[in-house]
Amino acid sequence: MTKWIYIEDIASYEDQDVEIRGWLYNKRSCGKIRFLLVRDGTGIIQATLFTPEKEGLLFQKYDQLTQESSLIVRGKVKKDNRAPGGYELEVQNLDIIQIAQDYPITPKEHSTSFLMEHRHLWLRSQKQNAILQIRATLINAIRNFFDDRGFRLMDTPILTPSACEGTTTLFETQYFDQKAYLSQSGQLYNEATAMAFGKVYCFGPTFRAERSKTRRHLIEFWMVEPEIAYAVLEDIIELSEDLLLFIIERVLEKRKNELDILERDTAPLEKIRKPFPRVKYDEAVKRIKEKGLDIKWGEDFGAPHETCLSDIFDSPVCVTHFPAKIKAFYMQPDEKKPEVVLGLDVLASEGYGELIGGGQRIHDPNLIQQKIKEHNLPREAYEWYIDLRKYGSVPHSGFGLGIERTLAWLCKISHIRQTIPFPRLLYKIYP
Amino acid sequence: MTKWIYIEDIASYEDQDVEIRGWLYNKRSCGKIRFLLVRDGTGIIQATLFTPEKEGLLFQKYDQLTQESSLIVRGKVKKDNRAPGGYELEVQNLDIIQIAQDYPITPKEHSTSFLMEHRHLWLRSQKQNAILQIRATLINAIRNFFDDRGFRLMDTPILTPSACEGTTTLFETQYFDQKAYLSQSGQLYNEATAMAFGKVYCFGPTFRAERSKTRRHLIEFWMVEPEIAYAVLEDIIELSEDLLLFIIERVLEKRKNELDILERDTAPLEKIRKPFPRVKYDEAVKRIKEKGLDIKWGEDFGAPHETCLSDIFDSPVCVTHFPAKIKAFYMQPDEKKPEVVLGLDVLASEGYGELIGGGQRIHDPNLIQQKIKEHNLPREAYEWYIDLRKYGSVPHSGFGLGIERTLAWLCKISHIRQTIPFPRLLYKIYP
Numbered sequence: 001m002t003k004w005i006y007i008e009d010i011a012s013y014e015d016q017d018v019e020i021r022g023w024l025y026n027k028r029s030c031g032k033i034r035f036l037l038v039r040d041g042t043g044i045i046q047a048t049l050f051t052p053e054k055e056g057l058l059f060q061k062y063d064q065l066t067q068e069s070s071l072i073v074r075g076k077v078k079k080d081n082r083a084p085g086g087y088e089l090e091v092q093n094l095d096i097i098q099i100a101q102d103y104p105i106t107p108k109e110h111s112t113s114f115l116m117e118h119r120h121l122w123l124r125s126q127k128q129n130a131i132l133q134i135r136a137t138l139i140n141a142i143r144n145f146f147d148d149r150g151f152r153l154m155d156t157p158i159l160t161p162s163a164c165e166g167t168t169t170l171f172e173t174q175y176f177d178q179k180a181y182l183s184q185s186g187q188l189y190n191e192a193t194a195m196a197f198g199k200v201y202c203f204g205p206t207f208r209a210e211r212s213k214t215r216r217h218l219i220e221f222w223m224v225e226p227e228i229a230y231a232v233l234e235d236i237i238e239l240s241e242d243l244l245l246f247i248i249e250r251v252l253e254k255r256k257n258e259l260d261i262l263e264r265d266t267a268p269l270e271k272i273r274k275p276f277p278r279v280k281y282d283e284a285v286k287r288i289k290e291k292g293l294d295i296k297w298g299e300d301f302g303a304p305h306e307t308c309l310s311d312i313f314d315s316p317v318c319v320t321h322f323p324a325k326i327k328a329f330y331m332q333p334d335e336k337k338p339e340v341v342l343g344l345d346v347l348a349s350e351g352y353g354e355l356i357g358g359g360q361r362i363h364d365p366n367l368i369q370q371k372i373k374e375h376n377l378p379r380e381a382y383e384w385y386i387d388l389r390k391y392g393s394v395p396h397s398g399f400g401l402g403i404e405r406t407l408a409w410l411c412k413i414s415h416i417r418q419t420i421p422f423p424r425l426l427y428k429i430y431p
Numbered sequence: 432m433t434k435w436i437y438i439e440d441i442a443s444y445e446d447q448d449v450e451i452r453g454w455l456y457n458k459r460s461c462g463k464i465r466f467l468l469v470r471d472g473t474g475i476i477q478a479t480l481f482t483p484e485k486e487g488l489l490f491q492k493y494d495q496l497t498q499e500s501s502l503i504v505r506g507k508v509k510k511d512n513r514a515p516g517g518y519e520l521e522v523q524n525l526d527i528i529q530i531a532q533d534y535p536i537t538p539k540e541h542s543t544s545f546l547m548e549h550r551h552l553w554l555r556s557q558k559q560n561a562i563l564q565i566r567a568t569l570i571n572a573i574r575n576f577f578d579d580r581g582f583r584l585m586d587t588p589i590l591t592p593s594a595c596e597g598t599t600t601l602f603e604t605q606y607f608d609q610k611a612y613l614s615q616s617g618q619l620y621n622e623a624t625a626m627a628f629g630k631v632y633c634f635g636p637t638f639r640a641e642r643s644k645t646r647r648h649l650i651e652f653w654m655v656e657p658e659i660a661y662a663v664l665e666d667i668i669e670l671s672e673d674l675l676l677f678i679i680e681r682v683l684e685k686r687k688n689e690l691d692i693l694e695r696d697t698a699p700l701e702k703i704r705k706p707f708p709r710v711k712y713d714e715a716v717k718r719i720k721e722k723g724l725d726i727k728w729g730e731d732f733g734a735p736h737e738t739c740l741s742d743i744f745d746s747p748v749c750v751t752h753f754p755a756k757i758k759a760f761y762m763q764p765d766e767k768k769p770e771v772v773l774g775l776d777v778l779a780s781e782g783y784g785e786l787i788g789g790g791q792r793i794h795d796p797n798l799i800q801q802k803i804k805e806h807n808l809p810r811e812a813y814e815w816y817i818d819l820r821k822y823g824s825v826p827h828s829g830f831g832l833g834i835e836r837t838l839a840w841l842c843k844i845s846h847i848r849q850t851i852p853f854p855r856l857l858y859k860i861y862p
Contacts (some may be wrong), residue, residue, distance in 0.1 A: 006630075041628040041629025041660065043629070099837060121818060123628075128627075152850050153566075154563065175602070189551075220589060383862075395531070
């Protein structure tokens with residue numbers, strides 16, 4: 001029996017007989033030769049049918065094959081620099097599994113709404129495939145980064161009794177006899193596990209029921225959130241730099257082909273070095289104004305402000321020391337200037353906006369109780385969170401990195417909806 | 432400045448001065464020596480204070496320290512076979528960060544409901560810590576297993592427009608102008624990504640709104656689900672054996688200390704070999720009856736039946752070929768006996784029940800449409816799923832492994848609520 005292999009491993013089978021199980025991506029005829037482009041999910045290979053033997057059986061099958069028909073081909077692997085990928089398969093044998101009738105996504109142009117309605121099939125296209133291959137590599141790199149540095153993965157709950165940052169953008173569900181909400185962040189729970197395990201991270205889906213329709217937002221997205229007991233702002237600034245440099249390096253190393261398919265010019269990524277430029281909010285506002293954009297001290301950045309900042313520095317930028325009133329209740333005030341907090345935003349280069357948000361958390365038990373009161377949060381839901389400040393409280397810090405935003409940046413694609421297999425958008429939940 | 436290190440790395444710092452940042456786990460006095468047991472989340476170390484110097488300052492601090500007080504100790508690492516962990520720290524310097532007043536979880540016995548109410552603190556206890564360290568290692572092992580074998584991680588959505596297996600146990604939420612449900616399984620979406628990427632897995636939280644209160648069920652739990660295009664039942668039986676053997680080996684290798692803390696006798700895990708015993712449902716029913724338990728052909732197994740089967744074989748067991756009517760609509764019927772389907776359940780040894788459920792999926796477009804009709808599922812919600820059978824349909828198979836069930840088995844703990852940092856149970860969602 002011929003060995004079933006995957007196209008990504010083809011180089012190890014030069015001059016050997018192998019079997020490939022896949023789908024027809026495209027075909028063409030050239031004189032007395034027929035070429036099949038066969039995809040198996042890990043790559044595309046050119047499978048070559050030569051002058052008809054066996055009463056032209058192979059050529060008859062070639063004629064029947066339509067786009068996305070499923071087929072099994074067997075033959076010898078040959079090195080051929082002219083072939084896409086450097087190898088081709090000289091087909092000896094071809095089994096048709098199913099002829100696909102009228103596959104909806106043809107090589108012609110389709111509207112995005114049509115493609116989104118057919119997302120389950122659009123995933124088979126070369127560019128979508130490339131983006132999501134990079135996604136898998138990105139996630140693997142992030143997990144390796146934290147695992148190798150001694151962070152403990154501690155999964156935080158999705159169903160929570162209360163909001164992390166206000167209730168207006170929460171999905172609500174009935175949890176037996178009470179209400180529950182889908183998590184927007186694992187951070188508060190991370191603070192508990194950090195006190196138990198030292199260095200932790202959570203990595204899971206998060207949800208924001210925002211009625212906004214932008215190129216940068218998904219309703220359901222994945223986030224990785226490290227949290228470190230005894231860490232201060234400076235520690236997590238360095239951690240975020242190391243993390244971003246690590247994932248850039250890994251993706252450039254492992255997914256060169258896919259970045260080529262996406263026509264990503266990788267030079268802007270390759271030149272990123274640490275330390276990233278660091279600006280305090282005060283200075284950031286000044287620099288943005290100098291560039292002619294409108295912003296007042298105390299206002300949060302919008303997309304144009306973020307793009308303006310990263311353009312000034314032509315690099316990812318760390319912004320810190322934000323006005324307390326535009327940040328969450330748990331942010332540690334700056335000792336020297338208590339109206340600002342030790343928050344951290346890392347903005348992507350090339351105008352992709354905020355990749356990382358985090359900071360140092362309040363560890364004083366009285367201050368956290370005062371903030372909970374000031375923000376009108378229900379005290380009883382936060383008792384456990386206050387406990388963390390009563391029993392061996394320590395300074396601690398952490399951040400969240402949005403996977404899809406980061407992937408959009410690495411791939412330099414225009415819309416975040418292509419960065420997850422089945423995007424959830426405003427009003428859009430099919431397929 | 433003395434270097435801040437973690438206790439798990441202590442062996443690399445013999446005879447060096449280091450700093451450890453942590454919490455007081457326990458303390459004791461013995462003649463003119465004082466011992467602190469300091470935990471930092473990665474381990475516990477004995478920190479020794481000798482006869483008072485500097486007017487007895489260290490001993491004064493010792494007297495103040497209470498359980499879970501936060502502290503920083505600096506001193507020299509000494510090999511000492513009598514100390515737990517084999518090393519101790521000769522303290523030169525001690526900073527108290529916060530004295531914890533009346534830490535609620537004392538070394539005395541507490542009721543489980545009390546401990547569950549204080550889950551955010553209970554995580555700091557040695558056994559809970561050990562279980563969740565093993566959890567992190569287990570998840571890492573599973574991801575490595577799939578990544579190293581060429582499976583692509585493809586995250587499937589949590590918010591879905593329809594049910595995978597009926598709607599009675601679903602959490603519902605308002606998704607803008609329509610209803611959405613929390614996913615019970617990524618499988619249907621996996622089938623789409625498998626056709627695009629060949630071999631895939633998803634790994635995320637899943638939700639079952641079951642009004643059942645057992646030692647084996649959580650409302651929110653994590654599941655890993657591989658799916659392979661062109662794979663048949665036999666392929667995924669082998670994959671499930673390889674997966675289980677791999678994670679057993681990894682956990683035994685990396686988490687020996689933690690298994691010791693849990694007093695887990697690892698002999699039953701060490702002797703597990705592949706192939707696992709395989710029984711078809713028909714034979715399983717016969718064997719269960721022979722043992723005196725009550726079951727009729729066509730009934731699903733309950734916990735006692737599962738335990739009975741794994742006891743007979745004293746090994747994990749693969750059960751296959753179930754009656755179609757007790758399995759999901761998408762299961763491939765057996766060609767020779769169409770009233771049974773090519774499903775697979777892998778039962779744990781030692782009475783821990785079903786670890787893995789899966790099987791071969793229907794790939795015939797007419798049959799899948801007929802089944803959707805027979806099960807009264809809304810056709811329009813499954814159009815995309817039917818598409819997968821129209822455009823290059825191929826045989827395909829996969830399964831799901833529940834993380835918490837598997838962890839309970841590996842640790843041999845009696846209740847699944849200890850296998851996740853913040854368990855979600857019937858009526859129970861705090862903290």
